[in-house]
Amino acid sequence: MKLALIGAGQRGMIYSRHACQSAEIVAVVEPDDSRRKAAADEFRIPPDKQFAAVDEFYGLGRMCDAIIISSMDRDHYAQTMEALELGYDILLEKPISPSPEECLRINEKANKKGCKVIVCHVLRYTNFFAEMKRIIDSQELGKIITIQHNENIGNFHMAHSFVRGNWRRSDLSSPIIMQKSCHDMDILSWLVDSDAKRISSYGSLTYFKEENAPAGSAERCLDCKVAAECRFDARKAYLPVRGQWPATVVAADQTEEALLQALQTSPYGHCVYRMDNDVCDHQVTLIEFKNGVTATFNLSGFTNTMCRTIKIMCEHGEIRGDDAQNVIEVTRFNSNMVEANQQTVIRPASLSGGHLGGDTGLMNDFLDNLNKPDFSSRSSIDRSVESHMMAYAAEEARVTGTVIDLDQLKAQLQQSEDRQ
Numbered sequence: 411m412k413l414a415l416i417g418a419g420q421r422g423m424i425y426s427r428h429a430c431q432s433a434e435i436v437a438v439v440e441p442d443d444s445r446r447k448a449a450a451d452e453f454r455i456p457p458d459k460q461f462a463a464v465d466e467f468y469g470l471g472r473m474c475d476a477i478i479i480s481s482m483d484r485d486h487y488a489q490t491m492e493a494l495e496l497g498y499d500i501l502l503e504k505p506i507s508p509s510p511e512e513c514l515r516i517n518e519k520a521n522k523k524g525c526k527v528i529v530c531h532v533l534r535y536t537n538f539f540a541e542m543k544r545i546i547d548s549q550e551l552g553k554i555i556t557i558q559h560n561e562n563i564g565n566f567h568m569a570h571s572f573v574r575g576n577w578r579r580s581d582l583s584s585p586i587i588m589q590k591s592c593h594d595m596d597i598l599s600w601l602v603d604s605d606a607k608r609i610s611s612y613g614s615l616t617y618f619k620e621e622n623a624p625a626g627s628a629e630r631c632l633d634c635k636v637a638a639e640c641r642f643d644a645r646k647a648y649l650p651v652r653g654q655w656p657a658t659v660v661a662a663d664q665t666e667e668a669l670l671q672a673l674q675t676s677p678y679g680h681c682v683y684r685m686d687n688d689v690c691d692h693q694v695t696l697i698e699f700k701n702g703v704t705a706t707f708n709l710s711g712f713t714n715t716m717c718r719t720i721k722i723m724c725e726h727g728e729i730r731g732d733d734a735q736n737v738i739e740v741t742r743f744n745s746n747m748v749e750a751n752q753q754t755v756i757r758p759a760s761l762s763g764g765h766l767g768g769d770t771g772l773m774n775d776f777l778d779n780l781n782k783p784d785f786s787s788r789s790s791i792d793r794s795v796e797s798h799m800m801a802y803a804a805e806e807a808r809v810t811g812t813v814i815d816l817d818q819l820k821a822q823l824q825q826s827e828d829r830q
Contacts, residue, residue: 551728574682587695
């Protein structure tokens with residue numbers, strides 16, 4: 411099995427390393443010279459299969475079995491449509507596209523061309539969420555009534571990715587609810603087993619703004635006189651984790667000297683209060699599903715750890731989970747306040763690989779599906795579009811201050827597509 415990689419950033423390299431266990435990476439497309447060379451060296455890709463621009467790669471026609479597209483959000487559409495035209499099966503990093511119209515066009519073209527497109531909704535492949543799904547589907551606690559779901563981004567992750575990083579501006583990438591949390595829209599829809607009916611949402615960029623900069627602070631951390639008192643000082647953020655994420659994003663060379671040099675010029679050494687970021691640093695979304703289940707989803711950059719916590723309230727009991735702890739608590743309701751709790755604690759089997767083994771499960775599913783005449787991925791393009799409609803609706807609701815009816819939104823998008 412021969413694959414090509416488009417976008418040799420962190421996620422693209424993770425997927426490619428998993429793929430290399432049973433497939434071969436034969437080409438790489440990456441505009442950054444150092445990343446392209448690093449990928450070529452690691453996967454032993456010859457010079458004539460290393461490309462700075464995607465047009466150079468596509469100009470050679472179909473040269474492998476499938477491709478991994480892990481480029482920036484707003485590049486996905488054009489790159490995916492061209493790949494489908496050439497007949498490629500695709501592993502597509504989320505989001506499919508920031509545009510709901512483009513998501514629908516990719517879905518339609520994939521089906522028309524008979525191409526397999528799997529979206530990187532890795533959470534579906536974790537034992538943690540799979541076990542929750544098993545409990546729900548068993549009906550041992552009855553039907554779901556309502557859900558509270560939290561994405562705790564972690565204040566340092568927020569500063570790295572959504573204040574200083576590639577996803578700090580909606581016009582360069584996508585709104586944070588789409589870029590970061592289409593995962594969560596997907597998981598909620600999957601657990602509930604229903605499409606969304608109505609969505610409202612509230613949030614803003616509240617903290618990471620110049621008005622909150624410490625007195626006497628500078629534009630860049632290395633020039634700042636108050637850096638010692640600031641938890642977002644770039645030296646504190648990256649030097650202690652050399653060789654690990656997120657320091658590996660800042661520079662390919664992970665020596666202290668190279669990191670400090672990169673922090674002198676890159677956005678990662680810039681003051682978090684004086685960036686050009688515009689995405690929300692907190693957002694709450696209210697969802698009503700067609701089967702009557704309600705859910706609240708809260709994303710926040712004001713947490714100390716990166717994890718997802720969830721509470722699923724059913725007819726006869728509740729399910730609580732913390733994916734960082736890999737613990738699920740199943741509690742049956744009591745008849746009174748003195749009765750002993752009927753609680754079961756579950757620790758799902760741990761899998762190797764990032765996202766609680768979800769990265770490994772995703773790649774295994776992708777490679778398995780390439781060898782099958784039928785297409786039965788749990789994260790196929792057909793199943794994944796709904797989460798993107800939900801994320802788009804949430805951002806539209808936040809910006810306009812309205813409640814978005816999903817069926818009306820989809821009808822409007824389809825009418826727009828029909829007119830083109």
